[in-house]
Amino acid sequence: MIAISASGETERVVEASRAARRYGALTVAVTGTPGSPLTRVADRTLMVDLPDTEPSPGIRTYQASLLGLLLIALQVGRAPRPDITRDAAREADALREELVVLADHVDATAKAIKQECRRVADLVADAPVMVMLGSGPSYGTALFTAAKMVEGAGVFAVGQDLEEWGHVERLAYPDDMPLFVIAPPGRSRDKATEVAARAHELGRRVVAVISRGDTSAAGHAHAVLPVHGRVREEFSPLLYHLFAGYVACFVAQGLGRLPFQTHRS
CATH class of the missing domain: 3.40.50.10490 (Glucose-6-phosphate isomerase like protein; domain 1)
Incomplete structure (x- = not known):
């Protein structure tokens, strides 16, 4: 079960993670705040922290969380399993490169539409x-x-x-x-x-x-x-x-x- 909260303090997300773990699920926190309540109840944590913060209605943290989820999906897709071929692993690597290129498109779009x-x-x-x-x-x-x-x-x-x-x-x-x-x-x-x-x-x-x-x-x-x-x-x-x-x-x-x-x- 993957729980997402940039602050790591969203009450219902923390509660859901605690309940899922109690029922035996592997819980993963995607968060931007190390040492937060969510990281303390989750089995694993993926940090998507930003190098600098500024007040906003959750725009940059959303982008970071979304990127973290996509990276998890790609990693799951290339994880060693009997049904995963080398071609599948290479495809996952290529998709990750596509994500890197999108940074320039984000910048160009933001400037063009303002x-x-x-x-x-x-x-x-x-x-x-x-x-x-x-x-x-x-x-x-x-x-x-x-x-x-x-x-x-x-x-x-x-x-x-x-x-x-x-x-x-x-x-x-x-x-x-x-x-x-x-x-x-x-x-x-x-x-x-x-x-x-x-x-x-x-x-x-x-x-x-x-x-x-x-x-x-x-x-x-x-x-x-x-x-x-x-x-x-x-x-x-x-x-x-x-x-x-x-x-x-x-x-x-x-x-x-x-x-x-x-x-x-």
Whole structure:
């Protein structure tokens, strides 16, 4: 059982780890804080600590935790077992090299979208609610980016699966509700394009988070946030959440708010 908490102090995560260990599970802590309560109850610990810290709604720690989980998955994939061949081990090593290259793509994307995120913030800041959509690995990205809008700007936001939105939330008012469609290349891209088109028809303010040069959903969007660099769908969460911190920050500035409602005190 893998438990993730950057601080190592999240009460329910510590409790879950303690219970899992009591039932005989091997427990692994992925954390950025050595000596924390989580490390003390887990059998093993993977440290994903950052070289320097700064106040933020869990953006850099999320990236570090996500990277740690991907590295665990790759290591499990190449662990010595009768059914694991040398080719599988080499493939795992090649995938690890892909992760290293993504650091440059993260930097390029963050620089490229910053000013466009300011324009997107102006487009959506008056909305009482926002929705982030994605499927497959991007469903987790949708949940995370919605959380950043709540924590960073105090705006109610939800993450939802593409298909589920088409069945349910498309019926919700207001008609011009902002909708962020997260659509990296991969199996869910066609569905994301279809949803973006339907949302545009319904009057939603659609923001497409897509690979640079991808025109599939761009024609159905009020704004496009382009992600730089080629990335496989499995690794795409490392790149496709980057807009959320910027948009939340600019929305908060426009509304005169601080993260976690600290402006109220």
